[in-house]
Amino acid sequence: MTRSGRTVRGLDAEQRRAQRRADLLEAALTLFGRKGFANVPIEEICQTAYVGTKSFYELFDSKEACYLALFEQLVADLSARMLAAFAEGNREDEALLETFARVLVVDPRVPRVVFAQSTAVSPAVERRRRENRRWGAGFVEEVWRQQGVIPAGADVRAIAIATVGGLFELVTEWLFEENEDVELLIGQLVAYGRVVRAGLTSIVDGVSSDG
Known part of the structure; x- marks a missing residue:
């Protein structure tokens, strides 16, 4: 990983945020589609997306918002x-x-x-x-x-x-x-x-x- 004050792996902060959001939504689609909304905790969405829980709450207020x-x-x-x-x-x-x-x-x-x-x-x-x-x-x-x-x-x-x-x-x-x-x-x-x-x-x- 190459870091600078502005980019990580060639992505700026907004691009990284957008990528995390896309990864979380893809994970939610897989898990909700397989197990149902009620049976999927936020932690499992984060683990599947390889995104931290803190980052999840920076993007979504709740599982319902996701x-x-x-x-x-x-x-x-x-x-x-x-x-x-x-x-x-x-x-x-x-x-x-x-x-x-x-x-x-x-x-x-x-x-x-x-x-x-x-x-x-x-x-x-x-x-x-x-x-x-x-x-x-x-x-x-x-x-x-x-x-x-x-x-x-x-x-x-x-x-x-x-x-x-x-x-x-x-x-x-x-x-x-x-x-x-x-x-x-x-x-x-x-x-x-x-x-x-x-x-x-x-x-x-x-x-x-x-x-």
Whole structure:
């Protein structure tokens, strides 16, 4: 190790801090994904990351804060991938649902942390989980509008939130069954999407007929 007043191994203080944070979040992802949030002490996260406990508390106030930071990172990555798929022209329901499932299960730790554990961590995490669901509902609404499924100005927010909740619940159920067949998950998501789409089409057709 080469030391100077400013750098260690070529990294300045902020870069070392960022590296410690990344190492801690990676360790938390592994441990939470394997053992569950409640069964992982801070000391184990630090040992796995090769980061001192003092450094942990310089970055996170608590284990909950660490989980929230990890949740934010994972959700941001998933959201970016879904937006990219949408921007690339994958705008049909089934294509988007397949993309969602395949992106989600690339790393099995991710769905376990984001879906299987987030409801049992704390009220703060529950609030963030609901914010994520509302973002998902907004994304779904935009897809429906782009596809022409719902007319401009139609208020389908509640239906979109319920749709996202159902999709998330299917993912959670798939995880609890410890099923590694992603094709089964895709099939369940697509089947659910078709039911919702049929219901929306009926509502729109009914409104058009009344008009």
